[in-house]
Amino acid sequence: MHQGTPYRRRRRRLRRRRIRVLLVDRWPVTRLGIRTSLRQVKYIEIVGEASDAKRALRLNAGLHPDVVMLDIELAHEGDGLDLCKLLKASPANRPRVLVYTARNSREEVAAASLAGADGYLHKGVDCGSISGTVYKVHRGERTWALGHAEETSTELRSLIDGARLTPKEEEILALLLGRHTNAEVAEQLSLSRNTVKSHVHNILRKLGLENRQDIWRANSSPKR
Numbered sequence: 040m041h042q043g044t045p046y047r048r049r050r051r052r053l054r055r056r057r058i059r060v061l062l063v064d065r066w067p068v069t070r071l072g073i074r075t076s077l078r079q080v081k082y083i084e085i086v087g088e089a090s091d092a093k094r095a096l097r098l099n100a101g102l103h104p105d106v107v108m109l110d111i112e113l114a115h116e117g118d119g120l121d122l123c124k125l126l127k128a129s130p131a132n133r134p135r136v137l138v139y140t141a142r143n144s145r146e147e148v149a150a151a152s153l154a155g156a157d158g159y160l161h162k163g164v165d166c167g168s169i170s171g172t173v174y175k176v177h178r179g180e181r182t183w184a185l186g187h188a189e190e191t192s193t194e195l196r197s198l199i200d201g202a203r204l205t206p207k208e209e210e211i212l213a214l215l216l217g218r219h220t221n222a223e224v225a226e227q228l229s230l231s232r233n234t235v236k237s238h239v240h241n242i243l244r245k246l247g248l249e250n251r252q253d254i255w256r257a258n259s260s261p262k263r
Contacts, residue, residue, distance in 0.1 A: 057084040058177045061102060061134070063095045063109035063122065064088075069162075073108065073139070073169065080170040090114075092122040100131035106177050108160075111140045111147060120154040120213070127155035137176045139169075143185040145258050150213040152196055153204075158182040195246075195257035202245040211238050215251055216258060 060083055062070050070088050077083045086102045089095035091114050099107065107126055111119040123136050137158040138151045151159055158176040160169065164184050175182045204212065207228075214224045225235045239251070248254060 057082055058106060058173060059084050059086045059102070059104045060173060061086060061095065061098055061104035061107045062088045063090075063092075063107060063113070063119075064139070065090045065110065065113050069110075072166075076166045076169050077173070083170060083173060092118050092125070095122055096125060096129070099126060099129060099134065103132045104134050106135045106137055106173055108137045108139045108173070111138060111142055111151065120150055123151070123154040123156050135176045135179075137173060137182075146216045146218075148183065148185060149195060149199075149216050149258050152199065153209040153213045158184075160184050195254065198246045198248075198257060202242075204242065204245060208238055208242050208245070211235065212242050212254070215239070215242070215254055218255075 060077065062073055062085060064070050064073070067090070070090075074085050074088075077085060086104050087098040089098055095107070095109070098104075109119050109122060113119050113122065119138065119140070123138070126136055127133055135157040136155065137160060138156045139160045139162060140147075141162045143159075143161045143163075148159055157179075158172060158181060160172050160182075161184060168184060172182050172184060199209075199212075210228065211224055214227065219227070221232055221235045221239065224230070225232045228235070230238075243249065243251075243253075246254070246257075248257065
C-alpha cells in the first residue's frame, strides 16, 4: 500500500526541477508550434497559455511560471513590452521573460531590453534553438538570438547597462528610439514638455551622449 509513495515523491521532485513556462502569443497556431517543440524536452513543462496581457498576468499570479515566452505584438502594438514591464514588477511572481517575436529591428530589440526582457528570440531561428534559449534564460543568461540581424549586441545596450536609468528614463528612452519627438513623448506619457526635456537631458548625460542622434548611432553600432 505504501510502495507507491516514494515513487510519487520522486515524480513530484522531477516536476519541481522542470522549467515551468507560460506561453503568451495572440496566434493559437504559434502557441501550438512552441508547445509541440517544447513538449519533447523533458526538463520543460508548459503550464499555461494566454493570448492577451490580462490573462497572462492572471496566469502568472496563479501558476508561478519560471519563464514567460511572449511576443511583442499582442492584441495591440506594444502590449508585449508593457506586459514585460508588469511581469518584472509583479508582486505575485517575477519570472524570467523571453521575448519570442518575428521582429528584430534594433529599435525593438533595445526597447525590449529597456522593458526588462531577459532574452530575445527571433521566430526565424530553428525549433531546436527554442528549448536551449529557454534553458539559458532560466539560468540567468541574457540571450539575444536575432535571426538574420547583423549584431546581437550594440554599443547602446552596453551604455544602458552601466547608466542606472530610472524606470521613467527607460520608458522615455524607448520612445526616443522610436524617433518620437519631445512633444509626442509628453503626450504619450501625460507629462509636460519641460519635464520630458529634463528627462532627455538626464538620459543623455548618463549615457555619455550629446544628442538623440548619438542615441540612434549607438543603437546601430556593434558593441566595442
